Amino acid sequence: MATLAVEDVLRVNGCRRFAAALAAASPFASLADALLAARRIWLNEVDVNGWLEAFAAHPAIGTTSPSVSKWSKEEQSAAISTATDSTAQELAEWNARYRDKFGFVFMICASGRTAPEVLAELKRRYANRPIVELEGAAQEELKITELRLAKLFSSEAAAPTTSAEGHISQPDKAAGSSNRTRPPITTHVLDTALGSPASGIEVHLEMWKAVSSPPSFENKDFNGWTMLGSSITNNDGRSGQLMDIVDNVAPGFYRISFNTSKYAPSGFFPYVSIIFEIKKSQTTEHFHVPLLHSPFSFTTYRGS
Template sequence: MAAASPFADLDHALQSAREIWFNKIDVNGWLEAFASHPAIGTTSPSISQWSKEEQSTALATATDSTVQELVEWNARYSAKFGFVFLICASGRGTPEILAELKKRYLNRPIVEFEIAAQEKMKIIELRLAKLFKTPARMTPSMTAQLPAMQSDKAGDSVVSSISIHMLA
């Protein structure tokens, strides 16, 4: 990724990120990246500014009972698949997320694994777009989340190398 940077524009950065995420990072790397995500609906103060922003619609549409249901289905999902339920939550209400979780729960493990990776890529794309649009908005808690994109093999971080070039 370092070799691919600096990036001419957002499209170039997205293309490089997709290439690395889908073609270079192995399945163990995907599982590591998934493991860095808090369960959706988590409201702990330690979750990132990125996640807070992406889940603002979900939070605004949550009720005690839907939150409780989300906690239960998150646990059921993790028990079946061995990783946390990942969804690009931006603009999605809690009822929609819950419906998606229940639908995806029925998938075969390998099918769900690939869907989760696609959702993770959507999250990365969204964050890259934000970085390119308003670099000044980048906060320390956002940068702290970036190593989740790291590939041991590539020995580099997609987003952090982008941010170095974009924010310098």
């Protein structure tokens, strides 16, 4: 069981009402339970003022000030590392235009996104009506909240604290677990038509949030997935880190999706999604889920 204090949640989301409600809803038996509660509270119990309070806790995208939090720096690392001087200047200008129009900072879950991608999304959303953009920004804040909750759970797992201190309390590690050198879920993509790695493919890793209602052929709730991380495959066809390095991965259903439309625009499959289950007895194992792709076929397997 994991008990959250208000101070813990404020690191995740700057809305005090949200932090108080999520802390009050704990302890949580799993990360998935915490994510489910967070989504319910954010969308149903927090008002517009609470949303704006959370937005205000974020730096403008592309900011490199020393005051920016560690998590914000990690989330914006891909954007900052791919920004040229001209792109950084344009981002700053469009950030200012956006704030002048809408009254709050541009919200985007930037994990794994390059500076050109962020800038293009900023320009696209600038044309929105204020009410549409407010709702879109709230959805982006929820994605960030979910990512940070996953980081909070994993970062505290290796250093349990007492409940009297108000921090997360985690059970002892399962017997046989060991320190990993890579995340428990990884992937790579091979282009079988060319016989070479497939670079530049966007990859998303998600987890099913509704533990009591597992995904199935009959369950058409496509909103049941929670983003854990995203990346772009490199020249070797390997994705960057899609989740934190933890000894024990949470059991449940996962979905890894590949945006193959940009890589092979004339191909038959615009994207590929692979759903797999990690059982309670497998939480210390490694799961490598590669994609073998060609314009008109794909396959996968569990690798090592």
